[in-house]
Amino acid sequence: MEPQLLHTVTDGTAHVVIHHAAKRNAMTAPMWRELPPLLDRLAADPAVRVLVLTGGGGTFCAGADISSLRDPAAPGEEPQALAVRAEEALAAFPRPTLAAVRGHCVGGGCQLAAACDLRFAEEGALFGVTPARLGIVYPESSTRRLVSLVGPATAKYLLFSAELIDTDRALRTGLVDEVLPAGELDKRVAEFTRLLVSRSALTQAAAKEFASGRTGTAPYWAAQARGSGDTAEGAAAFLERREPRFTWTPPGTPAPDTP
Numbered sequence: 001m002e003p004q005l006l007h008t009v010t011d012g013t014a015h016v017v018i019h020h021a022a023k024r025n026a027m028t029a030p031m032w033r034e035l036p037p038l039l040d041r042l043a044a045d046p047a048v049r050v051l052v053l054t055g056g057g058g059t060f061c062a063g064a065d066i067s068s069l070r071d072p073a074a075p076g077e078e079p080q081a082l083a084v085r086a087e088e089a090l091a092a093f094p095r096p097t098l099a100a101v102r103g104h105c106v107g108g109g110c111q112l113a114a115a116c117d118l119r120f121a122e123e124g125a126l127f128g129v130t131p132a133r134l135g136i137v138y139p140e141s142s143t144r145r146l147v148s149l150v151g152p153a154t155a156k157y158l159l160f161s162a163e164l165i166d167t168d169r170a171l172r173t174g175l176v177d178e179v180l181p182a183g184e185l186d187k188r189v190a191e192f193t194r195l196l197v198s199r200s201a202l203t204q205a206a207a208k209e210f211a212s213g214r215t216g217t218a219p220y221w222a223a224q225a226r227g228s229g230d231t232a233e234g235a236a237a238f239l240e241r242r243e244p245r246f247t248w249t250p251p252g253t254p255a256p257d258t259p
Contacts, residue, residue, distance in 0.1 A: 003028045003065075005038060006056070012049040012197035014042045017056050018109075024062035025055040027108050032064075032082035036089035043094055046249060049197045051093055052189060053116055054100040055109075063107025063130065083108050084139050090115040091145070091212075094250065096196050096204055100189045101125050101176070106164065111142050114149055117208065119176040120192070121167050122185040127175055128164040150174050202230050202248040224248065 003020035016038065018025045042048050055061050064079055090097065090112060099105075099113040102122040107130045113119050121127075129146065131138045138159055147155040154173040158165070170176045180188050196204070206221040225231055228248040237244035 003031055005031055005034050007038060007042070009042070009045060009047055011194070012047065013193045014045070014048045014051045016042075016051065016053050018054070018061050019056040020065070021057055023065055024059045024104055025057070025109070026062045026065040027083070027086075027112075028065045029077070029079060029082055032079070032086045032108075033077075035086040039089045039093050049095055049201060050193045051095060051097045052100055052193060053090070053097065053112060054189075055103065057103075059103030060099070060101040060105040060125070061109025061112060062104050063109050066134075080136070080139060083111060084141060087111050087115045087142060087145075094205060094208070095201070096208065098189065098193065100185055101127075102185055104164075106130055114142070114145055114175075120178045120180060120185060120189055121170065121176045122180055123167055123182055125167050125170070125176075126164040127158075127166075127170050128162060129158040130162040132160060132162040198243065200230050200234065200244075200246045200248065201250075202228050202246070205250065224251075 001019060001021070003023075003026075006017040006019050008015050016035075018027065018031070020026055020028065020031070039051075042051060064083060096118070097116040099116040099119045100121075101113060101119060102125055104126050105113050105121075106126070106128045110127055110129050113127075129138065143155065143159065146158070149155075150158075150173045154175070157163070165173075165175075167176065167179045171179050178188065202221075202224060206224070209217055209221075230244075230246045230248045233246060234244045
């Protein structure tokens, strides 16, 4: 199979799979280029409530395909610019995103994982940010995102040394949120995404925007909450000891079909 990004949508969850088996799922220039429009299409799909990014087979992503660094590129098509655009598109995805990591999550792979909201990893996974091995200046935006995730000390350790760290250290430093025993990652991701789909999309959308550091939108979200009916539904469901049926969708987005 040619290097590509595969995707499916099932039960409210979009799965995007990095597939490049010959090179441990390294991202080629066409794959970097393909990711932003794919994310745009999934964001426009009202059936998508959560997005999971993972790698095919036994690894997440070994980074950028190094052979692409030597290929001539059009202005704005340099490998690093393509990677940053893909990373920013993933960070801006309007629904919760989760990286499901097994095996190597290195270089551009770690860049993509860090752009997700959450990261679940299987024991034995390895993480690294490796531009120091190649004499590459890591992008400013990617560096700041890494610092905000793990703190300046760990970010400097990763960037200065290009060393790989295991899941224990990744969990301790905040690079991952959960570590699962071998064979349990897919089950836990499915369980957790079902939970996210059952929760308030309004709460999630506002929280994601606030957590990103964007300011000045609190009045907008307060108005959305007043007009949504979700708060009343949540309170009623709590008092009636039933699961809530939240209905808010972003303005201009068709509501998903309901049974």
